[in-house]
Amino acid sequence: MIESLQSQLNDANTPPQQAAKKVAHPRKIAFVCNPKMGGSGIIATELAMALAERGHHVWLLAEKHPYSWRQVSDTLYFLKLEVNDYPVFESAPHTLALAGALxxxxxxxxxxxxxxxxxxxxxxxxxxxxQICKQPFQLVTTLHGTDVVKLADDPAMHRVIDTVLNQSQRVICVSDDLAQQTHQRFDLPVYPEVIANFVPPGKMFAGSRQQAREQLQLDQQASYLIHASNFRKIKRIPDIIKSFALVRQQRDCQLILLGEGPEVTPCQDLAVQLGMADDIIWVGQEPNINRWFAAANVNLQLSDYESFGLTLIECMVQGVPTVANNVGGMPEVVAGTGRLVTVGDIEATAQNVLSLLDEQRQSPAEMHQRCIDKANSNYTSEAVCIAHEAVYHGLLVTEAKTA
Known part of the structure; x- marks a missing residue:
């Protein structure tokens, strides 16, 4: 499915300095997403901004400005969702407020x-x-993984998700693996579309690894491993720290950890237990995340499951390879640029990291360019916008014919 977009992706590879092409028939689109730091919210926000730059009128409705929000166009609008607390409810009625505001x-x-x-x-x-709106509209639902592989395990939630997907005019998944899982778990009338994630040109660090390290005051000669996430259990941060400890036994290197979440404190405790606390750089939440990616040698993504794995391409576009678990959509993304390991195999992870570090020393330019070439051939914002525009156009044309 992702491969079926290859010709569009290659044709639409737009250099960062080139302005977005304006569409002939702009649409009016409302986006709703999680505004917190996380791949789904970042991708939704970046897509909304990219479509607005192409001339579409795009409203983003959320409780606060999303993590990666930028006012890039006068056709991009933010509408704050007001969710009031009522004593009669145990928690604020977010979904009801969102439905009414929509x-x-x-x-x-x-x-x-x-x-x-x-x-x-x-x-x-x-x-x-x-149900409450007096005006019809087309609903497009993009699945990023959690609602299919986690929430759907709850029988009650499964019924809700099944109903929602069947009442969506189009369902989009970010990888072939997620589309297959969605098709297997839910009885959908149409097989999900597959449209990959992307890295917007404006989010890339334009300089070299040396320049990134100069800005971050990092050692030019050292080796740096990196991981960025929302630090939940599914991300398996302890595996990353344990793998790093094994690498550290054979190579003078440091681990950079970016993000916040419930697993930060337990992982800090683990680092102390393993004697690794002084070798880990805890960055926390960082808006200029790609500068850190550009400074790194190897990315680690050892999640139990990732439907896609946005950090994989955020590193790839900077020329940085990834060692990832062989699950979900990650093999589709990592293929040809990084290494895959079995979930929980920290010894294999460490050996693959050491192998990539050795390969970088022997032929740094080759590995760097291989990553960049795949990113530019597969994950450009121009092609992803075109693919979404095709979905929107198809729905609206069909609606007009049946009206």
Missing amino acids: ANLIEQENIEIVHAHYAVPYAAAAVMAK
Whole structure:
């Protein structure tokens, strides 16, 4: 499926300095997504911004400005979702507030497409908005993984997700693996579209590894491993720290950890237990994340599951290879540039990291260029926008014919 986009991706490889092409028929699109730091919210926000730069009128509705939000166009609008607490409820009625706000926005702005990232709660709120809205719209739901491989294990939640997906006019998945899992778990009338994630040109660090390290005050001669995430159990951060400890026994290197989440404190305790605390750089949440990626030698992504793995291409576009677990959509992304290991095999992870570090020393330019070439051939914002525009156009044309 991702391969089927290859010709579009190659044709649409736009240099960073080239302005986005304006579309002939701009659409009115509302985006709803998680505004916190995380791959799904970042991709949704970047897609919204990229489409607005191409001339579409795009509204992003959320409780706060998303993590990667930038006012890139006068056709990009942010609408803050107000969610009030009521004593009668145990928690604030977020989904209900979102449904009502969506209905109001659709009617006021003549929205044609609502694009929800995650079935629950975002597409669920859009389905509810369909019931109360006086104006019809097309619902596109993009699945990023969690609602299919985690939430759907709950029988009650499975029924909700199944209903939401069946009431979406189009379902998009970010990898072949996720599309296959979605098809197996839910009885959908149409097989999901597959549109990969991307790294916007404006988010890339334009300089060299040496320049990135100069800015970050890192040692030019040292080796750096890196990991960025929201530090949940699914990310298996302890495996990363244990693998690093094995690498550290044979190579003078440091581990850079970016992000925040519930696993930070337990992982800091583990680092102390292993005697690795002084060799780990805890960055926390960092808006200029790609500068850190550009400074690194090897990325580590050892999650139990990733439907795609945004950090894989964020590193790839900087010329940095990844050692990842052989699960989910990660093999599709890593193939040809990095290494794959079995979940939980920290010894194999360490050996593959050492192998990549040795390969970098022997032929640094070759590995660097191999990563960049794959990123430029497969994960450009121009091609991803074109693929989404084709989905939107197909829905609206079909709607017009049946009206």
